[in-house]
Amino acid sequence: DGGITQSPKYLFRKEGQNVTLSCEQNLNHDAMYWYRQDPGQGLRLIYYSQIVNDFQKGDIAEGYSVSREKKESFPLTVTSAQKNPTAFYLCASSPQGDNNYGYTFGSGTRLTVV
Amino acid sequence: GENVEQHPSTLSVQEGDSAVIKCTYSDSASNYFPWYKQELGKRPQLIIDIRSNVGEKKDQRIAVTLNKTAKHFSLHITETQPEDSAVYFCAVPPGGSARQLTFGSGTQLTVLP
Numbered sequence: 001d002g003g004i005t006q007s008p009k010y011l012f013r014k015e016g017q018n019v020t021l022s023c024e025q026n027l028n029h030d031a032m033y034w035y036r037q038d039p040g041q042g043l044r045l046i047y048y049s050q051i052v053n054d055f056q057k058g059d060i061a062e063g064y065s066v067s068r069e070k071k072e073s074f075p076l077t078v079t080s081a082q083k084n085p086t087a088f089y090l091c092a093s094s095p096q097g098d099n100n101y102g103y104t105f106g107s108g109t110r111l112t113v114v
Numbered sequence: 115g116e117n118v119e120q121h122p123s124t125l126s127v128q129e130g131d132s133a134v135i136k137c138t139y140s141d142s143a144s145n146y147f148p149w150y151k152q153e154l155g156k157r158p159q160l161i162i163d164i165r166s167n168v169g170e171k172k173d174q175r176i177a178v179t180l181n182k183t184a185k186h187f188s189l190h191i192t193e194t195q196p197e198d199s200a201v202y203f204c205a206v207p208p209g210g211s212a213r214q215l216t217f218g219s220g221t222q223l224t225v226l227p
Contacts, residue, residue, distance in 0.1 A: 031213050031214075033214060033215075035217075040220075040222075041219060041220065042120075042203060042217045042218055042219040042220050043158070043203065043217040044217075045214055045215075045216070048214045050213065058214065059115065059216075090157065090158070094213060096213070101146045101148070101163075101207060101213055101215070102148075102160060102163070103148075103150075103158075103160065103215065105157040105158050105159070106157060107156070107157050108157055
């Protein structure tokens with residue numbers, strides 16, 4: 001999948017459950033990102049990480065948590081505190097360097113609350 | 115944070131005509147302006163980008179123009195084809211060394227045969 005893999009492709013969550021979305025990249029990129037996409041809307045930034053063991057909140061971090069223990073991996077946990085989690089979740093990565101902002105996206109995880 | 119506005123939200127054109135999508139941004143320190151194309155159910159893919167030291171960049175039927183003074187940039191698609199039908203997003207990073215992109219709300223382009 002172009003060097004960045006998201007799993008699962010589809011995920012169903014019951015009310016009150018925490019679920020974790022996986023994102024793995026083999027591009028040797030330093031930075032990784034999580035975005036949420038709702039139908040007919042743009043991408044909103046949840047969390048991002050510029051380097052291992054460090055991450056920052058994006059615009060809509062409430063109800064989500066992340067970790068960055070390895071350069072290749074940036075999992076996203078959707079907690080029970082996220083009241084409206086049904087959405088399409090996209091992970092992306094990019095290299096560091098002053099002249100390189102290019103994002104590579106994963107193929108996404110579609111999360112549905114049942 | 116960065117504020118990005120994208121217009122129009124939907125655009126229908128006849129095959130062979132041109133399409134133009136515009137984005138405005140708020141942070142005058144931003145220096146990189148990409149456009150992404152997302153086909154239905156798929157991941158966004160970078161189609162063209164421009165840096166603040168140039169005013170226009172072209173790649174075959176696609177071009178991007180930048181007006182830093184007015185803080186807006188536009189995507190131009192000429193000789194549109196049915197396979198151009200998709201959602202297009204502009205994006206802008208904040209100024210400085212930060213790398214996270216703020217995306218516009220998207221434009222659904224439909225090319226009518």
